[in-house]
Structure formats: C-alpha cells, structure tokens
Amino acid sequence: MNPAIPEIEIDRSSGFCSGVERAIKIAEDKLLQEEPIYCLGNLVHNEEELERLSSLGMRFIRHDEINGEMKTVFIRAHGEPPETYSILRNNNASVIDATCPVVLRLQHKVKESSRQFRETGSGLVIIYGKPGHPEITGLLGQTEGNAILISKLEETGSIDYNQPLHLYAQTTAGEEEYASLCRRISENSLQLTGRNDLVTVHNTICRQMSQRAPRMRAFAQKHDVIIFVTGSESSNGRYLSGVAREVNPETHVVGSPSDVENWFAGARSIGITGATSTPLWLMDEVAGRIKAIVENNL
Ligand code: SF4
Structure with a gap:
C-alpha cells in the first residue's frame, strides 16, 4: 500500500x-x-x-x-x-x-410504580434525566403527577425520604452520573429513616447507549485523526465527540461534507464516526469528501 x-x-x-x-x-x-x-x-x-x-x-x-x-x-x-x-x-x-420498544417498556414500568404508590397511599417515583427532554415528558406523563424529575445530585436534598422511592433513569442518561445519584439517595434514605429497604433502583439506561462511550474511546485511539459527524442539536453528539476528543485531541466535529477542512497532513489513518442520530449515508458522503482532500494533498 x-x-x-x-x-x-x-x-x-x-x-x-x-x-x-x-x-x-x-x-x-x-x-x-x-x-x-x-x-x-x-x-x-x-x-x-x-x-x-x-x-x-x-x-x-x-x-x-x-x-x-x-x-x-x-x-x-x-x-x-x-x-x-x-x-x-x-x-x-x-x-x-x-x-422505541425500550422506551415503551420504561414507560410501562414507571406507570406501574406510580399506580402501586397511589394504591398504597405512599411512595414516590424519581426520574433522573434532562429537563424538557421529550422522553422525560413522556415518562412524567405516565405518573399522573406522582413523580419528580432530578437532573443534578444537589437536588436530592429536596426529596421526602419518609416513603418508598423508585428510581428510574432516562434511557440516554450517563451511567456514572446515575450510579452516583442512586448511591446518594440510598445513603440519605438510610441516614434519615434508619431503613435500607425504601429505595429501589431500576437500571433503565439503554445498553446501546452505555456501550457507545467505551467503543468510541477504542475507535478514537486507533486513528490519527477523527472526524465526528453530528447535527448541532444533538446532545449525544456533544457527549460522544467529547469522549473521542479526550483520547484523541485531533477530533474534528462536522455537520456535513462541506465542513471538512484539510486536517490530514501527515495522518496515516482517519476515522469517521458519529452520534446515535447520525445517518450512515452522511458518514459515507463525508468519507468521499475526505478522500478527495487527501488525494489532492498527494
Ligand atoms: S437509545 Fe436505546 S432506548 Fe433510546 S431510542 Fe435508541 S435504542 Fe431506543
């Protein structure tokens, strides 16, 4: 070659x-x-x-x-x-x-927890996620007002701990952040009530999402330059391009082939990747543009 x-x-x-x-x-x-x-x-x-x-x-x-x-x-x-x-x-x-069937299953679980709590007269559904995100709106809507949304660790102080708590995460939430939140709520519950059976944690982060970050790290490490293709509105794109950049500072974010510049001097390998909202056809088009640029460099 x-x-x-x-x-x-x-x-x-x-x-x-x-x-x-x-x-x-x-x-x-x-x-x-x-x-x-x-x-x-x-x-x-x-x-x-x-x-x-x-x-x-x-x-x-x-x-x-x-x-x-x-x-x-x-x-x-x-x-x-x-x-x-x-x-x-x-x-x-x-x-x-x-x-998505995964979201649908989560909606049913949230609805069921909320129904149980209404029947027993005690308990609260806690959903961890991003305020205003459409999935969150869909989840909160299952509970007839019997749920709260938590988006930051600091908000755990305002929870009423004297009741059973069922914890759920938005399917696209960060795993580590959700784990810290669950730990904090469990600790607070034990400390304030003396009971360790009031908190139930549901692991509802989509597996397809949780596998993306480690795969992205491995892919970004393998190449000299990474071209990350994503729409400007995609929070998943912002997150995953950040993951790629942590291991490969030569990570460039583009929205379309016309955004690609000549970043390839001396590069032996170029990786093209994207967010969960990036179509493969667009990555193919970006590859075509990169090919034209590198051939022009020869
Ligand atoms: S990230 Fe997972 S839960 Fe969300 S739409 Fe995709 S497959 Fe469904």
Missing part, C-alpha cells in the same frame, strides 16, 4: 441506534403510501437527515400546531405522554407510533 495515502475507516458501530433506525424505517415505509405525514418534533437531531425526510413528504410540527387537518401524525422514538394521544384522538388524526 502507498504509505502516503491514509487509511479511511467509517465506524460502522456508530450512527443510528436501533430505536431511531426503526422509527426512520417506519416513516419511510409509510411515506411511500401517503404524504404528508406530520411528525411531532424532530425525528432525529440531524439537520441533513431531517431535510432528506422532508423531501420524502414528512413535515415536522410542534405540539401546539396539531390541528384537525392533519390526517396522519407520527410519534418518534422518544415516545409521548398519554395527553398527546388524547389530543390526537380529539383531532381525528391517525397515529403512527414509532416509540
């Missing part, structure tokens, strides 16, 4: 998680039969993919834009609270529900 030509590898284990991939497949199949289809919120945090879906006939709307003219409404992988389904029913919209 000519040593002057760097090897270019696309990280095939990066890109869409199975929940997002499934939602996009459902949308594409449905769009072959009818259009427009109205999607509640952005289906993925990736501008290029949203543009592609728009060109197929998908329209992205806010919840306050739902109206009776919208024949078919699409629910994305993050899921929705029960109120959304009743609003759609009241507007006679037919619903395509692409809630």
Whole structure:
C-alpha cells in the first residue's frame, strides 16, 4: 500500500441506534403510501437527515400546531405522554407510533410504580434525566403527577425520604452520573429513616447507549485523526465527540461534507464516526469528501 495515502475507516458501530433506525424505517415505509405525514418534533437531531425526510413528504410540527387537518401524525422514538394521544384522538388524526420498544417498556414500568404508590397511599417515583427532554415528558406523563424529575445530585436534598422511592433513569442518561445519584439517595434514605429497604433502583439506561462511550474511546485511539459527524442539536453528539476528543485531541466535529477542512497532513489513518442520530449515508458522503482532500494533498 502507498504509505502516503491514509487509511479511511467509517465506524460502522456508530450512527443510528436501533430505536431511531426503526422509527426512520417506519416513516419511510409509510411515506411511500401517503404524504404528508406530520411528525411531532424532530425525528432525529440531524439537520441533513431531517431535510432528506422532508423531501420524502414528512413535515415536522410542534405540539401546539396539531390541528384537525392533519390526517396522519407520527410519534418518534422518544415516545409521548398519554395527553398527546388524547389530543390526537380529539383531532381525528391517525397515529403512527414509532416509540422505541425500550422506551415503551420504561414507560410501562414507571406507570406501574406510580399506580402501586397511589394504591398504597405512599411512595414516590424519581426520574433522573434532562429537563424538557421529550422522553422525560413522556415518562412524567405516565405518573399522573406522582413523580419528580432530578437532573443534578444537589437536588436530592429536596426529596421526602419518609416513603418508598423508585428510581428510574432516562434511557440516554450517563451511567456514572446515575450510579452516583442512586448511591446518594440510598445513603440519605438510610441516614434519615434508619431503613435500607425504601429505595429501589431500576437500571433503565439503554445498553446501546452505555456501550457507545467505551467503543468510541477504542475507535478514537486507533486513528490519527477523527472526524465526528453530528447535527448541532444533538446532545449525544456533544457527549460522544467529547469522549473521542479526550483520547484523541485531533477530533474534528462536522455537520456535513462541506465542513471538512484539510486536517490530514501527515495522518496515516482517519476515522469517521458519529452520534446515535447520525445517518450512515452522511458518514459515507463525508468519507468521499475526505478522500478527495487527501488525494489532492498527494
Ligand atoms: S437509545 Fe436505546 S432506548 Fe433510546 S431510542 Fe435508541 S435504542 Fe431506543
């Protein structure tokens, strides 16, 4: 092999998680039969993919834009609270529900805990996650107000510990942060009540998410330069590109092929990777652009 030509590898284990991939497949199949289809919120945090879906006939709307003219409404992988389904029913919209099965299972568990606590008259559901995230809205909506959201360790001081507590995490939460939170709540409960049986921890972080960071480290270490492809809105993209940069300072974040600059002087290998919202086709296009740049460098 000519040593002057760097090897270019696309990280095939990066890109869409199975929940997002499934939602996009459902949308594409449905769009072959009818259009427009109205999607509640952005289906993925990736501008290029949203543009592609728009060109197929998908329209992205806010919840306050739902109206009776919208024949078919699409629910994305993050899921929705029960109120959304009743609003759609009241507007006679037919619903395509692409809630990720992992999120759906979590919604059912949260609902069941909340139901038990209502029946026994004591207990609180605690959800760890990001305020305002659509998955959190969907989860809180299962509890009829019988839950609190915690997003920081410092907020654990305001919990009423004199009751059973069921802890759940958003599927995309950080593992270490959730573990510290669970530890802190268990310690507080023991200290304040003298009991060690009041806290139940549910491990609900999606395995596909928890495997991403170690894989990203290994991939970023393997290459001289990393090109991380992500939409500007993706919090997962910000997190994983940070993980890559920790082990490889030559990590560059791009949104599309046109963002790629000539960062490859002296590089022997270039890795292309992305967030859970990055489509593989976009990484392929970025690879094409990199190839053109490195060939031009020869
Ligand atoms: S990260 Fe996991 S839970 Fe969330 S949509 Fe993807 S597969 Fe589903």
